[in-house]
Amino acid sequence: MALMTGKQYKESLNDGREVYINGERVKNIAEHPAFHPIIETKARMYDMNHEARYADVCTTKLEDGETICRAYKLPKAKEDLTAIRTYVDTVLDDLGGVVYRVGDETIGEMWSLYDAQDRLNEIDPTYAENIKNHVDRIARLDLFHVSANTDPKGDRSKLFEGKAAGTLLHVVEENDKGIVVRGAKFETAAAYAHQAFVKPTISNWTDQSMTPYACGFIADMGAPGLKHICRTPLSTGKNPVDYPLSTRFDEIDTLLVFDDVLIPWENVLFHGNLESAQYIRKTVHRYSAFNYVLRLQRRADFLLGTALLNVEQTGLTKIPAVQEKISQLICYRETINAHLTAAVANAQKSAGGLMMPNQSLLYTGRLYALTNFPKMAHLCRELVGGQLAVTPDSATIADPQIKEYIDQYYTLDGGWTPEKRTKLLYFARDLLNSAYGGHQITFELFAQAPPFAQYMAAFNHFDLNPVRDMVTKAAHLETDAKAELAMQK
Ligand SMILES: Cc1cc2nc3c(=O)[nH]c(=O)nc-3n(C[C@H](O)[C@H](O)[C@H](O)COP(=O)(O)OP(=O)(O)OC[C@H]3O[C@@H](n4cnc5c(N)ncnc54)[C@H](O)[C@@H]3O)c2cc1C
Numbered sequence: 488m489a490l491m492t493g494k495q496y497k498e499s500l501n502d503g504r505e506v507y508i509n510g511e512r513v514k515n516i517a518e519h520p521a522f523h524p525i526i527e528t529k530a531r532m533y534d535m536n537h538e539a540r541y542a543d544v545c546t547t548k549l550e551d552g553e554t555i556c557r558a559y560k561l562p563k564a565k566e567d568l569t570a571i572r573t574y575v576d577t578v579l580d581d582l583g584g585v586v587y588r589v590g591d592e593t594i595g596e597m598w599s600l601y602d603a604q605d606r607l608n609e610i611d612p613t614y615a616e617n618i619k620n621h622v623d624r625i626a627r628l629d630l631f632h633v634s635a636n637t638d639p640k641g642d643r644s645k646l647f648e649g650k651a652a653g654t655l656l657h658v659v660e661e662n663d664k665g666i667v668v669r670g671a672k673f674e675t676a677a678a679y680a681h682q683a684f685v686k687p688t689i690s691n692w693t694d695q696s697m698t699p700y701a702c703g704f705i706a707d708m709g710a711p712g713l714k715h716i717c718r719t720p721l722s723t724g725k726n727p728v729d730y731p732l733s734t735r736f737d738e739i740d741t742l743l744v745f746d747d748v749l750i751p752w753e754n755v756l757f758h759g760n761l762e763s764a765q766y767i768r769k770t771v772h773r774y775s776a777f778n779y780v781l782r783l784q785r786r787a788d789f790l791l792g793t794a795l796l797n798v799e800q801t802g803l804t805k806i807p808a809v810q811e812k813i814s815q816l817i818c819y820r821e822t823i824n825a826h827l828t829a830a831v832a833n834a835q836k837s838a839g840g841l842m843m844p845n846q847s848l849l850y851t852g853r854l855y856a857l858t859n860f861p862k863m864a865h866l867c868r869e870l871v872g873g874q875l876a877v878t879p880d881s882a883t884i885a886d887p888q889i890k891e892y893i894d895q896y897y898t899l900d901g902g903w904t905p906e907k908r909t910k911l912l913y914f915a916r917d918l919l920n921s922a923y924g925g926h927q928i929t930f931e932l933f934a935q936a937p938p939f940a941q942y943m944a945a946f947n948h949f950d951l952n953p954v955r956d957m958v959t960k961a962a963h964l965e966t967d968a969k970a971e972l973a974m975q976k
Contacts, residue, residue, distance in 0.1 A: 491629040493530025502709035508717040521720035558591030559626035584736040588676035593634035595774030602839035630681040635672035636688040657699040665751040677741045678715040692761035701764035705754040712748040728881040733923030783856035787820040794870040826852025846948040
């Protein structure tokens with residue numbers, strides 16, 4: 488079976504999963520008000536794969552002719568990376584918003600592990616086989632696959648000892664069926680996904696006492712003992728006209744608790760091996776960062792488009808200082824674009840024979856996009872002006888008793904009616920000022936690891952030798968060293 492429909496996806500979530508939100512246990516997740524909008528958004532993605540107009544972009548074939556979603560094909564050439572980019576852009580165009588944890592971003596973390604197959608073979612060939620099987624299975628069954636990395640860490644000084652160690656995910660039993668795991672992870676979208684790739688991201692794996700924590704596996708999101716404890720939704724009860732983004736794109740985050748969950752052996756990807764944990768920690772975002780930066784580019788487009796339409800509506804476009812601010816948003820957008828384009832143009836072969844985006848250009852692009860996002864959002868906020876904060880909602884402006892005042896104060900030249908003016912302001916408010924807007928800033932800051940860890944990735948993936956050699960030569964350091972040696976003789 489391949490290519491699920493939206494309807495099949497929604498039905499597949501009725502597997503008895505244990506989901507808690509707003510003080511209640513969820514009965515029918517697809518119909519629950521907190522999840523309904525985002526599940527409809529994901530269902531739309533599934534349906535897109537069945538539409539003839541999207542077939543070339545959204546689907547492709549495996550070697551045996553099976554049709555799969557484009558996002559799930561292992562990248563073996565630069566063209567595959569370009570096709571992933573086109574796929575993400577096409578989906579986000581159709582949806583009219585940005586979603587992150589919808590499968591295509593998180594599959595890349597399995598591809599990073601696929602690259603480690605030779606090393607894993609040395610430890611235990613079953614694990615490498617399991618990884619290959621899962622990469623194939625996800626594509627063929629069209630599963631919504633997410634990624635669980637971060638444990639709620641508690642007291643960092645006691646990570647592997649005492650009570651705090653109980654919060655870190657670890658193996659408590661090994662039997663003929665598989666491993667039994669205990670602990671917790673933070674995980675966006677888990678409550679409405681099919682499975683997660685669970686793995687460690689903590690610490691340096693140097694001490695044998697850490698062995699029970701060094702495990703990676705596929706967890707079924709409906710597995711007995713697994714509890715999804717969800718954060719407060721951002722959009723429930725809100726009018727989609729007033730909040731066009733949050734009412735469709737609130738990707739609910741979860742504290743995913745593993746209360747002694749059995750992981751069958753065929754789902755174990757590595758276990759009890761510090762080297763494997765170390766490897767996944769270093770490489771986990773090798774592919775997934777590409778999709779993440781693509782989404783940040785889309786967020787940059789939204790900032791630029793919102794600021795531009797606003798200054799066009801308010802007649803500010805011709806002021807050079809305003810053009811300069813718009814240009815800053817253009818530079819932001821285009822620098823992200825340049826990183827993505829160059830990361831594909833200079834793509835690198837991985838040890839597993841895949842084509843990975845150029846790692847240095849990708850990680851530096853990720854940092855650039857992430858660290859400048861708040862500044863650019865603020866610039867957009869400044870350009871939209873104070874009306875962003877003071878505009879009445881759609882129910883108020885529809886009141887016939889006040890229509891004449893709204894018409895008077897919200898009509899602008901150039902055919903901008905109060906409806907169009909307020910629609911833009913509502914969009915801008917949701918993008919920049921709403922609970923959703925604030926949540927997104929935190930999400931982007933942490934979704935792919937905290938900034939300090941992203942700086943480490945940039946440091947580790949830039950080849951420092953050429954610049955060291957260049958300055959050594961230009962500053963005649965070698966000559967000096969030779970001269971010094973000569974003097975010592
Ligand atoms: C909205 C949201 C969605 C999320 N979704 C997911 C998900 O889908 N999957 C998933 O696995 N995780 C997810 N997470 C978890 C996220 O990945 C973690 O929050 C993130 O990796 C940071 O880990 P932490 O919270 O344990 O931060 P901590 O380790 O507590 O660090 C907090 C801060 O302390 C400082 N700090 C800590 N250690 C150091 C150091 N060594 N050097 C310098 N500074 C340091 C940094 O400023 C750092 O940002 C999500 C988090 C959020 C907020």
